[in-house]
Amino acid sequence: MLELKHIEKYYNQGTVNEMCLFEDFNLTIHQGEFVSVVGSNGSGKTSLLNLICGSIPLDGGRILINNKDITKMPEFKRQRIIGRVYQNPAMGTCPNMTILENMAIADTKGKSFNLKKGTDRQRIGHYRELLSSLGLGLEDKLEVKVGVLSGGQRQAMALLMSTMTPIEFLILDEHTAALDPKTAETIMELTDKIVKEKKLTTIMVTHNLRYAVEYGNRLIMMHQGHCIIDKSGEEKAATKVEDLLEQFNEISIECGN
Amino acid sequence: MSIILGVINEGFIYALMALGVYITYSILDFPDLSVDSTFPMGAAVTATLILAGVPPFLTLFLAFAAGALAGTVTGLIHVKLKVRDLLSGIIVMTGLYSINLAITGNKANLPIFSQDTIFENPFIDGLPSAVSEYSTVLILFLIVLVVKVLLDLYLQTRSGYLLRAAGDNEALVTALAKDKGTVKILGLALANGLTALSGAVYCQQKGFFEISIGTGTMVMGLASVIIGTRVFARFGKLKATTAVILGTIVYKACVAMAMAAGLQTLYLKLITALLFLIILVISERKRRR
Numbered sequence A: 001m002l003e004l005k006h007i008e009k010y011y012n013q014g015t016v017n018e019m020c021l022f023e024d025f026n027l028t029i030h031q032g033e034f035v036s037v038v039g040s041n042g043s044g045k046t047s048l049l050n051l052i053c054g055s056i057p058l059d060g061g062r063i064l065i066n067n068k069d070i071t072k073m074p075e076f077k078r079q080r081i082i083g084r085v086y087q088n089p090a091m092g093t094c095p096n097m098t099i100l101e102n103m104a105i106a107d108t109k110g111k112s113f114n115l116k117k118g119t120d121r122q123r124i125g126h127y128r129e130l131l132s133s134l135g136l137g138l139e140d141k142l143e144v145k146v147g148v149l150s151g152g153q154r155q156a157m158a159l160l161m162s163t164m165t166p167i168e169f170l171i172l173d174e175h176t177a178a179l180d181p182k183t184a185e186t187i188m189e190l191t192d193k194i195v196k197e198k199k200l201t202t203i204m205v206t207h208n209l210r211y212a213v214e215y216g217n218r219l220i221m222m223h224q225g226h227c228i229i230d231k232s233g234e235e236k237a238a239t240k241v242e243d244l245l246e247q248f249n250e251i252s253i254e255c256g257n
Numbered sequence B: 001m002s003i004i005l006g007v008i009n010e011g012f013i014y015a016l017m018a019l020g021v022y023i024t025y026s027i028l029d030f031p032d033l034s035v036d037s038t039f040p041m042g043a044a045v046t047a048t049l050i051l052a053g054v055p056p057f058l059t060l061f062l063a064f065a066a067g068a069l070a071g072t073v074t075g076l077i078h079v080k081l082k083v084r085d086l087l088s089g090i091i092v093m094t095g096l097y098s099i100n101l102a103i104t105g106n107k108a109n110l111p112i113f114s115q116d117t118i119f120e121n122p123f124i125d126g127l128p129s130a131v132s133e134y135s136t137v138l139i140l141f142l143i144v145l146v147v148k149v150l151l152d153l154y155l156q157t158r159s160g161y162l163l164r165a166a167g168d169n170e171a172l173v174t175a176l177a178k179d180k181g182t183v184k185i186l187g188l189a190l191a192n193g194l195t196a197l198s199g200a201v202y203c204q205q206k207g208f209f210e211i212s213i214g215t216g217t218m219v220m221g222l223a224s225v226i227i228g229t230r231v232f233a234r235f236g237k238l239k240a241t242t243a244v245i246l247g248t249i250v251y252k253a254c255v256a257m258a259m260a261a262g263l264q265t266l267y268l269k270l271i272t273a274l275l276f277l278i279i280l281v282i283s284e285r286k287r288r289r
Helices: A045-053 A099-107 A121-132 A151-162 A181-198 A209-214 A233-237 A241-255 B002-027 B035-051 B056-079 B085-103 B135-155 B158-168 B170-175 B180-206 B217-234 B240-260 B265-288
Strands: A002-011 A019-029 A034-039 A060-065 A082-085 A169-173 A201-205 A218-223 A226-232 B109-111 B208-210
Touching: A002 A045, A019 A045, A019 A060, A034 A045, A034 A209, A045 A082, A045 A169, A045 A201, A082 A151, A099 A121, A099 A151, A099 B158, A121 A151, A151 A181, A169 A181, A209 A241, A218 A241, A226 A233, A226 A241, B002 B035, B002 B135, B002 B158, B002 B180, B002 B217, B002 B240, B035 B056, B035 B085, B035 B109, B035 B180, B035 B208, B035 B217, B056 B085, B056 B180, B135 B158, B135 B180, B135 B240, B158 B170, B158 B180, B170 B180, B180 B208, B217 B240, B217 B265, B240 B265
Parallel strands: A034 A201, A034 A218, A082 A169, A169 A201
Antiparallel strands: A002 A019, A002 A060, A218 A226, B109 B208
């Protein structure tokens, strides 16, 4: 369970450009939930993910994971139980290392990075199996550097690598936004499969309203640092893209756009 | 013949340093200027210790340790105090000048001609003259080979993978639940350890320590790394470390040729800098094509 309590976050504090993003923001995400988060630019979606992961500091409030306060825990330590896939496919892999080396380094997460061999030969069969599940033929290119792969292939690897070792939370930061529609579809299906298989608690920020409606079991729409829609269960299942669009239009009118 | 041998000797000595620069510049993407002072630091440590009666071979390890410590300081300044990479190196480089003098007991020049070194000792003297003629280059070759193999092996370990990842994609290091700062510090320690080792070997081979021998070390190292990784790496399956060693020898040969063309020694550093500029411009042009 992930709890955000009374979160406060300001930007440019102490200057004339001071902007309050979150003020007394509260959110609880339960074990096994797959939350889709939508909202216009600047509504606080990515900031929310960054606060959870510890990438940006908090100005007030507390963050708890399974009742343990992680507010002061540095970003890298939180990653022990968090897997994150970014919008930019290059963020999740090492371009100058081979596919095999990338798989091996991801597999070492949670273990000691000591002087043992970086690639355990006995695990190669397992890596091949995982890669072939992507259906991209990467299992036959183990010695190829990841830098020469396409964005979609890299994103598929990033997804695989971030969920290879046991984690509790999967954070998806518009992870299909930089891909072509066909590849985006493939990555989204793959995401759903992995989330279900590993029973991961997932938070997915997306601009694709159809994905938000089709996937996951909870839907949140954010606006100016607040959750203006929060539906789960049957209510979420009954939500249509049109409903979200309507809400978007209302917000826009309100803002004067 | 003696010129060629001289070039190869120098190439091997500086190759140790170039391997260090390869770690910081190519792997970590960190322009580390502290090498300009860790090179003479290695020389200062080895000269002082040899004069104090410590076995010459052992001093090499101690020089490495001293360099690694200095590299750690550069890393700490950058990571913990959040000073920019180039400035962290400059701060350590400047400060070490005094430290190096303190090591030698405030002597800017410390000759060890009469002392035993790894190149000149009763064992080497006892060898048949056909061998002893080439003993220096053989010893240098051995040291470079051992360091290269060890570095290659290290880069294939889990820790080595993490080091490569830190230069390639910092975000991934964080994603692996590792502190990228610690990895950088480790890389800088290793690189400056190798540079100090290079300085120590230089000192034992030349027979003296001199405070200014480090000037231009980074430029020399970068030039060697760029020649190696951009020129030699094209030839098939050559390992990057091997390419860097070859790059150093080629660079030294270029400098030697320029000097042989009749330039005075006082222009050595100017040649060093100009050659680096030429290499940089050519390699950038090639990359853009």
